[in-house]
Every structure is written in structure tokens, then in C-alpha cells.
Amino acid sequence: MADLNVTERIADDLPLATAAGVADDFPASATVGVSGFGSVGYPKAVPEAIAQSSRDFGLTIASGGSVGKEIDTDLVEAGAVERRFPYQSRSASRAAANSGELAYHDRHISRFSDEVEFGRTADLDVAVVEAVAVGHDWLIPSTSLGHTAAFVDSADRLIVEINESQPLALQQLHDIYRRNAPPHREPLPLRSPGGRIGSSEISFDSGKLEAVVRTNRRDTPYVFRDPSDTDRKIASNLADFLATEVEHNPVLSEVINLQFGVGSLGNALMGAIANTDFGSREVNYFGEVIQDGLLDMLDEGKLNVASATSLAFSEEGQERFFENIDQYLEDVVLRPASISNNPTLADRFGIVAVNSALEIDIYGHVNSTHVNGSKAINGIGGSGDFNRNAAVPIVALPSTAKGGDLSRVVPMVPHVDHTEHDISVVVTEQGVADLRGKSPRERAKLLIQNCAHPSFRDDLTEYFEDARAEGGHIPHDLDQVFDWQN
Amino acid sequence: MADLNVTERIADDLPLATAAGVADDFPASATVGVSGFGSVGYPKAVPEAIAQSSRDFGLTIASGGSVGKEIDTDLVEAGAVERRFPYQSRSASRAAANSGELAYHDRHISRFSDEVEFGRTADLDVAVVEAVAVGHDWLIPSTSLGHTAAFVDSADRLIVEINESQPLALQQLHDIYRRNAPPHREPLPLRSPGGRIGSSEISFDSGKLEAVVRTNRRDTPYVFRDPSDTDRKIASNLADFLATEVEHNPVLSEVINLQFGVGSLGNALMGAIANTDFGSREVNYFGEVIQDGLLDMLDEGKLNVASATSLAFSEEGQERFFENIDQYLEDVVLRPASISNNPTLADRFGIVAVNSALEIDIYGHVNSTHVNGSKAINGIGGSGDFNRNAAVPIVALPSTAKGGDLSRVVPMVPHVDHTEHDISVVVTEQGVADLRGKSPRERAKLLIQNCAHPSFRDDLTEYFEDARAEGGHIPHDLDQVFDWQN
Numbered sequence: 015m016a017d018l019n020v021t022e023r024i025a026d027d028l029p030l031a032t033a034a035g036v037a038d039d040f041p042a043s044a045t046v047g048v049s050g051f052g053s054v055g056y057p058k059a060v061p062e063a064i065a066q067s068s069r070d071f072g073l074t075i076a077s078g079g080s081v082g083k084e085i086d087t088d089l090v091e092a093g094a095v096e097r098r099f100p101y102q103s104r105s106a107s108r109a110a111a112n113s114g115e116l117a118y119h120d121r122h123i124s125r126f127s128d129e130v131e132f133g134r135t136a137d138l139d140v141a142v143v144e145a146v147a148v149g150h151d152w153l154i155p156s157t158s159l160g161h162t163a164a165f166v167d168s169a170d171r172l173i174v175e176i177n178e179s180q181p182l183a184l185q186q187l188h189d190i191y192r193r194n195a196p197p198h199r200e201p202l203p204l205r206s207p208g209g210r211i212g213s214s215e216i217s218f219d220s221g222k223l224e225a226v227v228r229t230n231r232r233d234t235p236y237v238f239r240d241p242s243d244t245d246r247k248i249a250s251n252l253a254d255f256l257a258t259e260v261e262h263n264p265v266l267s268e269v270i271n272l273q274f275g276v277g278s279l280g281n282a283l284m285g286a287i288a289n290t291d292f293g294s295r296e297v298n299y300f301g302e303v304i305q306d307g308l309l310d311m312l313d314e315g316k317l318n319v320a321s322a323t324s325l326a327f328s329e330e331g332q333e334r335f336f337e338n339i340d341q342y343l344e345d346v347v348l349r350p351a352s353i354s355n356n357p358t359l360a361d362r363f364g365i366v367a368v369n370s371a372l373e374i375d376i377y378g379h380v381n382s383t384h385v386n387g388s389k390a391i392n393g394i395g396g397s398g399d400f401n402r403n404a405a406v407p408i409v410a411l412p413s414t415a416k417g418g419d420l421s422r423v424v425p426m427v428p429h430v431d432h433t434e435h436d437i438s439v440v441v442t443e444q445g446v447a448d449l450r451g452k453s454p455r456e457r458a459k460l461l462i463q464n465c466a467h468p469s470f471r472d473d474l475t476e477y478f479e480d481a482r483a484e485g486g487h488i489p490h491d492l493d494q495v496f497d498w499q500n
Numbered sequence: 501m502a503d504l505n506v507t508e509r510i511a512d513d514l515p516l517a518t519a520a521g522v523a524d525d526f527p528a529s530a531t532v533g534v535s536g537f538g539s540v541g542y543p544k545a546v547p548e549a550i551a552q553s554s555r556d557f558g559l560t561i562a563s564g565g566s567v568g569k570e571i572d573t574d575l576v577e578a579g580a581v582e583r584r585f586p587y588q589s590r591s592a593s594r595a596a597a598n599s600g601e602l603a604y605h606d607r608h609i610s611r612f613s614d615e616v617e618f619g620r621t622a623d624l625d626v627a628v629v630e631a632v633a634v635g636h637d638w639l640i641p642s643t644s645l646g647h648t649a650a651f652v653d654s655a656d657r658l659i660v661e662i663n664e665s666q667p668l669a670l671q672q673l674h675d676i677y678r679r680n681a682p683p684h685r686e687p688l689p690l691r692s693p694g695g696r697i698g699s700s701e702i703s704f705d706s707g708k709l710e711a712v713v714r715t716n717r718r719d720t721p722y723v724f725r726d727p728s729d730t731d732r733k734i735a736s737n738l739a740d741f742l743a744t745e746v747e748h749n750p751v752l753s754e755v756i757n758l759q760f761g762v763g764s765l766g767n768a769l770m771g772a773i774a775n776t777d778f779g780s781r782e783v784n785y786f787g788e789v790i791q792d793g794l795l796d797m798l799d800e801g802k803l804n805v806a807s808a809t810s811l812a813f814s815e816e817g818q819e820r821f822f823e824n825i826d827q828y829l830e831d832v833v834l835r836p837a838s839i840s841n842n843p844t845l846a847d848r849f850g851i852v853a854v855n856s857a858l859e860i861d862i863y864g865h866v867n868s869t870h871v872n873g874s875k876a877i878n879g880i881g882g883s884g885d886f887n888r889n890a891a892v893p894i895v896a897l898p899s900t901a902k903g904g905d906l907s908r909v910v911p912m913v914p915h916v917d918h919t920e921h922d923i924s925v926v927v928t929e930q931g932v933a934d935l936r937g938k939s940p941r942e943r944a945k946l947l948i949q950n951c952a953h954p955s956f957r958d959d960l961t962e963y964f965e966d967a968r969a970e971g972g973h974i975p976h977d978l979d980q981v982f983d984w985q986n
Contacts, residue, residue, distance in 0.1 A: 099937070111973045117939035118973060122888075122921050132751050132850075133891065133924075135937040196751045196850025196891055201687035265618050265682045357889065358844035364618075364682025379916065387912070387981075388972030394921050402608070402888065403843065405619065405682055426873070428978060430865065430916035435608050435880050438619075451585070451621040453603035486874030487597045487604060492914060492985050495873075496978040 020185055020215075023176050024226055025149040031225035033059035036173055037067045043096075044073055044139040047130065047165025048085060051078035051351060052276065052303040052324030053103070054233035055158030057142045057175045061085045065092040072096040076136050078160015078323065078351055079123060079302070079395060080104070082234035090116065099136065100126040101393035111390045120383060120393040123302065124355035127164035132195050141169035144229075146182050148174045151220040155188065156180040157233055158324035159350045163190055163216045172222040178230045183339045187325075187348045188214040202356060207271055207300040207363055208319030208347060235329035238306065241282035244412045247443035248279065249286030252368065252410055255439065255446045257290055265364035265405045266295070273301035273360070273400045275369040276326060281307045283368055283410060288316050300363055302354050302396040304346065306331035312345055321347045323354040355396040360403035367404035369397040371411045371432075373422040374440060374465075376458040376478060377488050378449050380409055380432035386499050387428025394431050402436050413442040413467040421470035423461055425477045426495045434488075440465050454488040506671055506701075509662050510712055511635040517711035519545035522659055523553045529582075530559055531622050533651025534571060535629040537564035537837060538762065538789040538810030539589070540719035541644030543628045543661045544570045551578040558582040562622050564646015564809065564837055565609060565788070565881060566590070568720035576602065585622060586612040587879035597876045606869060606879040609788065610841035613650035618681050627655035630715075632668050634660045637706040641674065642666040643719055644810035645836045649676055649702045658708040664716045669825045673811075673834045674700040688842060693757055693786040693849055694805030694833060721815035724792065727768035730898045733929035734765065735772030738854065738896055741925065741932045743776055751850035751891045752781070759787035759846070759886045761855040762812060767793045769854055769896060774802050786849055788840050788882045790832065792817035798831055807833045809840040841882040846889035853890035855883040857897045857918075859908040860926060860951075862944040862964060863974050864935050866895055866918035872985050873914025880917050888922050899928040899953040907956035909947055911963045912981045920974075926951050940974040 024030070037060065050056025056077065061084040064071060071094035075085065079101045086104035089095050093115075098107060100121035110116035121129060129135040143162055145153040153174055155162050166172060191212030193199050203211050241249070260266040270292055274280040284307030287297075298319045299308055303326040311317035325348070327335055335342060353359065360367065371380045372391065382397055384390055401407040409432070415422055422442075434454065440447045445464040449457050462474045477498075481489035510516070523546065536542025542563065547570040550557060557580035561571065565587045572590035575581050579601075584593060586607035596602035607615060615621040629648055631639040639660055641648050652658060677698030679685050689697050727735070746752040756778055760766040770793030773783075784805045785794055789812040797803035811834070813821055821828060839845065846853065857866045858877065868883055870876055887893040895918070901908055909928075920940065926933045931950040935943050948960045963984075967975035 097937070097939075111939075112971060114939075114941055114968070114971070114973075117942060119937055119939055120921060125889075128847075128891070129936070132749070133936065134749055196848060197692075197755050197757055199848040199850075201689055201691070201848070202844070203687055205687070206683075263618070263620055269683050271683055356844075357847070358688070358842075361614075361843070362682060362685040362687070364685075384972075384974055386972075387976045387978060388967075388970070388974050390973035394919075398888075398919075398921060402884075403611075405614070426914075428912075428976065429974065431919055431921070433880075433884070433917055433919070435606060435884060435917070450615070450619065451583070451605055453583070453597075453600075453605055455600055456603060481874075482600070484874070485598060485600070486870075486872075487600075487876035488870055488874050488915065490873045490914065492873060492982040495982070499978050 020147045020154060020182060023147045023178065028148060028226045029224060031227055033063035033227050036060050036225050036227060037063035040064055041139060042069060042071050045136050046073055047076045047138045047141045047169055048081060049078065049143040049155060049158065049160060049162040050081035051158035051160030052326030053080045053082050053236065054324055054326055055144050055156045056081035056085060057144045058084045058231050059175055059227050059229040060142050060173060061089050064094055065089045074136060076130055078158060078162065101395050103392040108390060118390065122394060122398050123351050123396040124357060124399040127161045127350065127352040130161065131164045131168045138165060138169040140171045140173060141165040142173045144175045144177050146180045146184050148176060148226055152215040152217050154185045154215045156184055159188065159190060159348050160323055161351055163192055163350050166216050166218050171224050172218055173225045175227045175229050178228065179232050181336055181339055185214040186343045187346050189347050189349050190216055191350065191353055193352065202358055204359060207298040207321045210347065232332065235332055236326055238278045238281050238328050244443045245279055245282040248410050248412065248441055249283045251446055252283055252441045253286045253290040255441060259406065260292055260295065269296045269298065271298045271300045271363040271365050273365050273367045275397060276303050277370065279370050279410065281305050284308055284311065288314065300365060302351065309334060312342065319345055321349060321354065323349055323351045355399040357399060357403040360400050364405035365400060366406045367400035368408045368410050369401055371409050373424050373427050374409060374411065375424050375427045376461050376474060377454045378434045378437050378457050379427050379430045380437060381427035381429045382431040384429035398432060401432050406439065407437055408439040408441060409437055410441045413444050413465060421467060423466040423470065423474060424498045426490060428496060428499055455482065506633045506640060506668060509633045509664065514634065514712045515710060517713055519549035519713050522546050522711050522713060523549035526550055527625060528555060528557050530625040532559055533562045533616065533624045533627045533655055534567060535564065535641060535644065535646060535648040536567035537644035537646035538812030539566045539568050539722065540810055540812055541630050541642045542567035542571060543630045544717050545661055545713050545715045546628050546659060547571045547575050550580055551575045560622060562616055564644060564648065587881050589878040594876060604876065608880060608884050609837050609882040610843060610885040613647045613836065613838040616647065617650045617654045624651060624655040626657045626659060627651040628659045630661045630663050632666045632670050634662060634712055638701040638703050640671045640701045642670055645674065645676060645834050646809055647837055649678055649836050652702050652704050657710050658704060659711045661713045661715045664714065665718050667822055667825055671700040672829045673832050675833050675835050676702055677836065677839055679838065688844055690845060693784040693807045696833065718818065721818055722812055724764045724767050724814050730929045731765055731768040734896050734898065734927055735769045737932055738769055738927045739772045739776040741927060745892065746778055746781065755782045755784065757784045757786045757849040757851050759851050759853045761883060762789050763856065765856050765896065767791045770794055770797065774800065786851060788837065795820060798828065805831055807835060807840065809835055809837045841885040843885060843889040846886050850891035851886060852892045853886035854894045854896050855887055857895050859910050859913055860895060860897065861910050861913045862947050862960060863940045864920045864923050864943050865913050865916045866923060867913035867915045868917040870915035884918060887918050892925065893923055894925040894927060895923055896927045899930050899951060907952060909952040909956065909960060910984045912976060914982060914985055941968065
């Protein structure tokens with residue numbers, strides 16, 4: 015058991031090894047659980063050594079969420095990965111999933127710990143985990159928690175990478191709460207976004223620990239593009255909507271608990287929120303990743319608490335956070351993804367969830383993952399966890415793609431990640447559609463008028479009117495519905 | 501406050517009224533919350549009187565779930581309903597939704613209480629509630645709980661129908677637990693499917709009570725058809741799957757907590773489960789409706805506890821239950837739909853959820869609600885609540901429709917209620933496809949080989965192979981994907 019101020023990275027008498035040595039002994043067709051979420055806190059040296067090995071591997075890799083190049087680029091390009099869960103976001107893994115070389119199953123983040131630990135989705139042989147410190151029967155993870163605790167519990171063997179570039183102070187961010195297996199699961203006791211109910215370390219059976227590898231390499235940082243005019247207009251429409259909503263929604267009368275999706279748009283949206291006047295309301299972030307935009311809000315005192323499972327910063331953000339980590343220790347909490355994304359907490363805290371999408375149809379079904387219904391981009395990640403269970407689920411996206419040539423508001427999305435039963439509000443740079451309580455036909459009119467780009471409104475209206483003439487609760491003409499997909 | 505053994509149906513000095521009198525004063529464009537779920541426990545006399553009134557009405561009606569003919573047939577056919585949430589299941593309301601005369605918004609059952617009470621979906625003017633007893637500031641609901649407590653809380657005015665055909669003993673089934681509004685919601689304290697955390701009555705501000713109407717009419721009973729050969733084969737395949745699953749799934753090692761969808765197939769599946777040997781495991785039902793099949797299991801001692809929000813029996817089942825109600829009081833619990841369908845409880849209890857569908861596509865997306873993507877049947881009901889959050893989500897359906905002319909396994913469903921991220925196992929009369937951990941291409945092969953009818957397998961395989969030649973994580977040819985829809 016670690017105390018709360020571990021100063022030694024590796025306890026005495028642990029089985030130190032080199033990454034190359036671990037790779038030499040690594041089982042060729044293992045099912046592997048790796049740490050990592052939001053492209054940070056993932057093991058680097060062992061995957062790289064396996065990728066560089068002359069041996070043939072056919073691994074199944076389960077992660078928390080997205081991981082960096084050593085796994086989803088190098089290992090995948092080496093042909094060493096046969097199967098991958100529950101999320102990926104790099105071009106190599108995406109290409110392999112789309113060609114069929116990689117068997118990829120894209121799952122809700124909140125449920126994946128259970129699916130591995132109790133759900134018969136993957137039977138883990140080995141957990142490979144990045145940590146800032148390790149003892150005989152405990153380890154302290156680094157910049158993300160993801161599904162690491164569940165993987166360590168369920169794997170037969172454990173390999174730990176101690177990354178000396180990750181500050182030991184990270185231990186003070188961690189709140190690792192473990193749940194019993196159903197049906198003996200306890201009510202989740204977290205009562206506020208900043209509450210603490212767990213510990214800073216993951217315990218394990220000491221017999222599992224096979225190797226400890228020293229590393230010293232920063233996480234692959236995020237690269238955020240500068241906000242575009244469209245991003246800024248979306249952010250401004252969202253801020254306007256929220257400024258009105260908080261005045262009328264009883265759930266938001268004292269506290270606003272926000273979640274934003276990952277990426278450049280999400281980062282831009284956080285910026286707009288920071289500049290919105292919510293009166294005396296406390297503002298918290300309760301999501302899956304903490305991005306640069308939140309640091310500004312914390313620094314300016316506009317954000318009370320930020321809770322997530324990953325510190326997904328840009329390179330500048332990473333440096334800024336690490337250099338000033340002491341000032342963030344009280345306001346930033348990292349949790350396992352089964353807690354950060356837990357449906358009951360999104361519900362309990364009355365989350366305002368803002369997630370992006372590839373496209374939305376005129377009736378409010380959302381495609382977050384597959385271009386033309388076929389080509390995987392990343393994965394659903396936590397968007398389903400938050401959208402379904404939030405008090406105010408909001409989808410934010412530009413109205414067009416490809417420089418304005420394609421409408422992102424379409425007659426029917428060819429892949430549905432979020433259903434008409436889940437989404438309440440849609441925001442584009444054109445405006446806001448509040449779909450609450452609206453029938454499909456009413457939704458179509460609102461989405462076309464308020465959210466579609468003016469250059470596509472006539473065609474969308476024509477589709478809708480033609481289909482409506484044929485009747486139906488959700489009027490569609492299946493013969494022409496996908497003429498909009500290119 | 502009621503005690504646990506109320507014997508008087510109507511307290512002294514309450515404002516008794518006739519249904520016709522209530523209808524005369526009823527606001528013409530009110531937003532109305534009615535009791536009722538699973539077509540039972542809904543108000544009968546007041547809706548009937550409004551339907552028979554010579555006045556014009558344009559009502560918004562929110563219910564728990566499905567209600568009987570007085571509302572979704574008589575009122576709808578009288579043209580008195582403009583808007584309807586969150587579920588309907590009668591031919592008149594369905595026709596009105598499909599013609600566009602009725603603005604219908606189909607929502608997840610678990611979330612609808614909140615959407616009305618805190619979520620700005622509907623601002624209730626009046627709650628019209630069937631009860632077995634009423635006092636100055638409390639009432640005891642009848643055969644279903646649904647969203648009644650939330651509606652009573654949020655409506656400005658309250659009208660109570662006291663139905664003397666409903667036994668007073670129903671009070672002992674009720675476990676009405678109310679939750680705080682987010683973000684001050686407490687962890688839900690229910691620790692087992694049969695646990696009790698609430699009270700038998702709904703409290704209200706005594707100033708709200710405008711009228712009490714005496715009635716004496718049974719609920720519209722369910723009519724279950726006899727199980728077909730296909731139903732029996734689906735049930736037998738499901739039972740075989742479960743018999744193996746319980747041996748390997750740690751969540752099912754001691755207790756099996758089952759949920760089944762509503763209807764004849766669900767009722768037949770319960771029968772098959774009753775005849776399956778689960779060893780020494782305790783079997784509980786934790787779902788939204790209690791149907792006839794569960795009474796057999798309770799009588800035979802094969803079921804420990806049945807928890808739901810509605811007693812949706814056939815006429816025979818209703819009589820059998822009411823005549824022997826004393827023997828069921830300890831083993832049957834009724835809860836508000838926000839509890840019976842709560843995501844965190846489906847997760848906590850490790851539910852095995854079995855829900856039907858209209859059709860499923862070869863990649864595992866499920867359509868439960870819209871024929872050809874357009875024509876509404878009933879609604880999603882609680883299937884999304886259970887499918888997404890269950891330990892083992894199972895979709896059970898026949899492989900064909902229209903006497904074998906149509907395949908229910910199709911290339912792409914034209915409406916998605918449950919996504920590829922939600923479903924684990926599919927059962928038809930042909931067999932079982934265990935999709936856990938499988939890529940879309942692997943799922944396609946399993947679903948075509950194990951679940952599709954043999955007469956459609958070649959065509960489905962041809963579609964899949966053609967699409968696969970074009971690549972993509974979920975191979976599709978959008979030009980021909982809906983050629984399967986008729």
C-alpha cells in the first residue's frame with residue numbers, strides 16, 4: 015500500500031528489465047490490456063520494442079481510450095495487432111480497421127472496464143501499464159487512469175513502465191475507486207464532481223508483477239488547431255444558448271457541471287464558456303479529458319473543479335501543467351473511466367454535455383464515427399455515455415464539410431451512434447435547434463431552418479416535403495435518402 | 501401521510517366530482533400528465549368524458565408508458581390530443597403519429613420523469629391519476645407507477661380517479677422512492693432487486709387536489725397470443741445460451757437478474773426460462789412489466805422476486821393475481837419507472853436483458869420502432885435503458901416476417917434504436933450469435949450464418965461480400981443497401 019507522498023519510483027527488489035528483454039519473452043498471441051486514455055499515460059517502451067522485434071506477433075490490445083504512436087502506429091504498422099478495443103484515433107489503426115486487417119470493436123468507454131473484467135469480451139493475459147511509481151503490490155498510474163485498474167485486476171501478468179518524465183506529484187490527482195462485480199455492486203458514493211472516494215494507487219497481487227522497465231519519454235501531445243471562424247461562431251451560439259438555458263432550467267440554478275468532447279472544437283468551446291457570465295453559479299468540469307482550455311478557466315478562477323480520466327494537453331499545456339502542478343492539485347481529479355464516464359454520475363450531477371459529430375440527420379440521429387456509414391474515423395468514445403445520461407445533451411458541429419461542399423445536416427445518417435431518443439439540442443455556426451418535446455417533423459423544420467447551411471436548406475426542405483407527402487412518423491424516401499452521401 | 505394499511509378509499513371532505521363535471525372544466529389546451537404504464541393503472545373516466553365532450557381540446561399528454569383505449573384510442577380519435585410522450589402502443593395513436601396529426605416524441609422511459617420534472621420537455625398543468633385511495637395530501641396509485649409521482653410533483657393541479665375495481669392491497673406492492681433534482685441527487689440506495697427504499701404513497705401539496713372521481717372499471721387487459729413454433733424455438737435457443745453463459749460469466753455465478761421485453765414473445769421466453777436448470781442460483785426479475793409468465797415462475801418457486809413498474813397481465817392473469825394477491829405481496833414490488841428502468845440498477849444488478857426488435861442489420865444495429873424507417877409502431881420504451889446498461893444485453897427476434905417473405909436480418913436497418921456499441925448477443929429461431937468482442941465483419945458472418953433464415957443467407961452473404969470488396973470498417977454499398985426494405 016502506497017502512502018500519499020511516494021518519493022521513490024521503484025521499490026527495492028523488483029524485477030527490473032529492459033523493454034527489449036520484455037519483448038523477447040512476450041507471448042506472441044497475447045491479449046494485452048494497456049494503460050492510456052486521451053493519448054497519454056500509455057506504455058511506450060515495451061510496445062516499441064515489440065514493434066521492432068523480429069518475432070511475429072498477433073496481439074489483441076485493449077486500452078482505456080486513444081493511445082500514442084508506439085501502439086496505434088508502430089505496433090499496428092508492424093502487423094503485430096490483430097484485434098483492438100474500445101477506441102483508436104491514429105491513421106495507422108484507422109486504416110487497418112478500414113481494410114479489415116485489424117478486427118476493431120468500438121465500445122462505450124463507461125462500460126468497457128466491466129466488459130473486460132466481467133463481461134467475457136476479452137480474457138487478458140498481460141497488463142502493460144505506465145506508472146510514476148511501483149511497489150511490490152501497488153502502482154501509481156501516470157497521466158491517465160482509463161481502464162488500467164480493471165486491466166491490472168483481470169490480467170494474469172503485469173508489466174510496469176516507470177516513466178521518469180511524468181511527475182511523481184501526479185499521484186495526488188488520482189482518485190481510484192474500484193467497484194464490486196455485479197450483482198454485489200455498491201451504490202457509487204461520489205456526491206460532487208470534485209469529491210474523492212478512492213486512493214492514489216492500484217493494488218495488485220504481488221505475484222503478478224513480471225517486469226519493471228524504466229522509461230523517460232513524454233506522452234504524444236495533442237495538436238490543437240487554432241479556432242476557425244466557424245468554431246468561434248459555434249462556440250458563440252452555444253454560449254448564447256447556455257446563458258438563456260441556465261435562467262430556465264432548475265438543474266442549472268446553482269451549479270453548472272459541464273462535459274466537452276475531445277478535440278479542437280471542444281477546446282474552442284471551452285474558451286467561449288470561459289467568457290460567458292453565469293452569474294454566481296459554480297462551474298465544474300466533469301468529463302473524460304482535461305484539455306488546455308480548462309487550464310485558462312482554472313487559472314482565471316472561472317472553474318471550480320475539473321474531473322476526468324486523462325490529461326490530454328497540447329505540448330504547451332503539458333509543460334504549463336507540469337511546471338505549475340502544485341497549484342492544480344486541489345482542483346483537478348483523475349478517475350477511472352468507469353467513474354468519469356459513469357451514466358449515473360452524468361445523471362446525478364445534471365451534466366451539460368457538449369459533444370461533436372460527423373453529421374446529423376434532419377430527425378436528430380447522429381453519426382459520430384463512420385463516413386458514408388463504412389469508413390471508421392475514431393470511435394464513439396464517451397460521447398454515448400454523456401449524451402444519453404446528461405441533463406442537457408448538446409451536439410455541436412459545423413453545418414458543412416469539405417469547404418462547404420457537403421452538408422453535415424443530411425436526410426438520414428448512414429451510421430447512428432446517438433439516436434433520436436438521446437439528443438436534446440443541436441448547435442452549428444448557423445444557430446441552435448432545441449429539439450426537446452418535438453416530433454420528428456418539427457425537428458426536421460428546426461434543424462433545416464436553424465442549423466443547416468443556407469445553401470442546403472432548399473434541397474433538405476424538398477427532401478422533407480417529398481417524403482412527408484408519403485406519410486410516416488419519420489418521413490423518408492429510402493430510394494433517394496443516401497443521394498446525399500458522397 | 502398514509503399508513504401501510506389504508507382501508508378507506510377516499511378521505512372525508514375531499515372535492516368529489518363526476519368525470520363529466522371534470523371534463524366541463526378541463527382546460528382545452530392543457531399539458532396533462534397521466535398515470536399508466538403497460539396499459540394499466542391509467543385514468544379512465546376523465547379521458548373518456550373529455551373524448552365525449554362537445555368542446556374542442558388540443559391536449560399534450562404525457563404518460564408513464566402505454567395506456568388503454570380511453571386515452572390512446574378514444575381521446576385520440578376525438579381529435580383531442582395534439583402531442584404525446586413518451587410511448588404509445590394503440591392503433592389510433594400510432595395512425596395519428598404516422599399521419600402527422602399527433603406530434604409524438606418517443607423517449608427512453610428511464611429518463612422521462614426527469615425530462616418532464618426538470619428537463620423542460622413539458623410543463624404540466626394537470627396530473628390525472630388513477631389511485632386506489634386518496635387522502636388530503638397523499639394518494640396510493642393502482643396497478644402501475646410509471647412517472648406518476650413525478651407528474652404529481654410537477655403539475656399545478658391534480659385530479660384523482662379512485663378505481664374501486666383495483667384492490668386496496670396493491671398499496672403493499674408499491675415502493676415509491678423519489679430522487680432529488682440534479683445536481684443534489686443522492687446515490688440510489690437500492691441494493692437488491694427485491695429491496696425496499698420508498699413508501700406506498702405519493703405525497704402532494706393538498707392545495708393541488710381539484711377533484712376526486714369514483715370509477716369501477718378494470719384495466720384494458722393484455723391479449724397474449726399462444727406461443728408459435730418460432731417463439732418456442734427462440735425461447736429454447738435463448739435457454740440453451742443462458743444455460744452455458746451462467747457457467748462462464750462471473751456476474752451470473754450466484755444470482756440471475758432477468759429483464760424481458762413486453763409482449764407475447766417476452767411472455768413465451770419467460771416460460772422457457774422457467775424450465776431451465778440454473779442450479780442453485782437465485783433467479784429474480786428486474787424489469788418494467790410483470791406478465792403472466794412470471795406468475796407461473798413465482799407459483800413454482802422458480803422466481804425469488806419480481807420487480808417492475810406495472811402489472812401488465814392478461815385478463816386471466818389479472819384475475820389470478822388479484823384473487824391471490826396476498827401470496828404475492830412479499831415477492832412482487834412496483835417501483836417508479838425512473839427506478840425500475842434506472843441505468844445504474846441494470847448495471848448494479850448485472851441484468852440479463854432480453855428485448856425484441858423489428859429487425860437487426862448484419863453489423864448489429866437494431867430497429868425496434870419504425871417500419872421502413874418511417875412508420876412508427878410503438879416506441880423504444882425501456883429497451884434502451886436495459887440494453888445499454890445490462891451485463892448481458894440480448895436481442896431476441898424471429899428471423900423472418902410476413903410468413904417468411906421478409907428477412908428480419910437485413911444489410912442496414914433504416915432506423916436505429918440500439919447501436920452496434922450496445923448489443924452483445926442475438927437470438928433467432930435459427931440460432932445464437934455472440935457478438936462480444938467481434939469486429940463488424942465478424943459480426944456479419946455470425947449473424948448471417950447463425951441467425952438469418954437459410955433462405956436469405958446467400959443474398960445477405962452476397963451483399964456483404966460485394967460491400968466488403970469496396971472496403972471500410974463497416975462495409976456498405978449505399979446504392980443497394982435499402983433494396984431489402986419493402
